[in-house]
Amino acid sequence: MKKVFGIIKTTFVWLVVLLAVFMMIFTVISVTTFNRNDRDLFGYKMYIVNSDSMAKTDFDAGDLIFVKEVDPSTLQEGDIITYLSQNTESFGETVTHKIRRLTRDAEGNPGFITYGTTTDTDDTTVVTFPYILGKYETHIPKLGTFFNFLKTTPGYFVCIFVPFMLLILYQGVNFFRLFRRYKQEQMDEMQAERDKIEAEKLENAKMLEELRNLKAQLEAQSAPAPAPEAAAPAEIPEEAPTMPEGETKP
Numbered sequence: 001m002k003k004v005f006g007i008i009k010t011t012f013v014w015l016v017v018l019l020a021v022f023m024m025i026f027t028v029i030s031v032t033t034f035n036r037n038d039r040d041l042f043g044y045k046m047y048i049v050n051s052d053s054m055a056k057t058d059f060d061a062g063d064l065i066f067v068k069e070v071d072p073s074t075l076q077e078g079d080i081i082t083y084l085s086q087n088t089e090s091f092g093e094t095v096t097h098k099i100r101r102l103t104r105d106a107e108g109n110p111g112f113i114t115y116g117t118t119t120d121t122d123d124t125t126v127v128t129f130p131y132i133l134g135k136y137e138t139h140i141p142k143l144g145t146f147f148n149f150l151k152t153t154p155g156y157f158v159c160i161f162v163p164f165m166l167l168i169l170y171q172g173v174n175f176f177r178l179f180r181r182y183k184q185e186q187m188d189e190m191q192a193e194r195d196k197i198e199a200e201k202l203e204n205a206k207m208l209e210e211l212r213n214l215k216a217q218l219e220a221q222s223a224p225a226p227a228p229e230a231a232a233p234a235e236i237p238e239e240a241p242t243m244p245e246g247e248t249k250p
Helices: 002-033 143-150 153-222
Strands: 044-048 064-068 080-084 094-104 110-116 132-140
Touching: 002 143, 002 153, 044 132, 044 143, 064 143, 080 110, 143 153
Parallel strands: none
Antiparallel strands: 044 064, 064 132, 080 094, 080 132, 094 110
């Protein structure tokens, strides 16, 4: 169970790391590339769709479309192009519509009649070659909506701030655990050193006691033997009284 929990925790951490890195990279790319006519990524310009004028057939509002720069003379009827609008009501805006047919403007310049497939209504201004930004290639559904959300305060908080804070919090917890483990290992090492010193003291005391005992034995063996006690002198018998001359012992 502990092993499974460790795998889940590691997987979660890596997901948070990857999410945080992805959000950082995506934010940089989106800010510097999306909806920028002067920027491209690997030869593609990227735009966020703001209306449903093409929703009936191709893409919806909130999708992210990829547009590739092409020679306008190679475009054909049915191609979808991105261009800078010259209409009065949307002048300068980026529009992506389908080509209905090739034509010329009032000055004889070649261009296209375009329309949105949802309304099937022709745009009022001919799109001439200088205003064409490229040909639509593909799209990613709702990625533009996500980017627009990311630019808001809640989006920044949820998608960038929270993942990084979780990562920082996790690393802080890990640091605290490692610090506690380091201190515990230090204490264990100090205790082991004290135990070692104590064991050495006991061993030295034991050796000293053995040396003392050995010294006492050696001193006992080398001490001179005590002299034997002298024999008591033999008791001298008392002399018999001298008898006067002429007397005999009865």
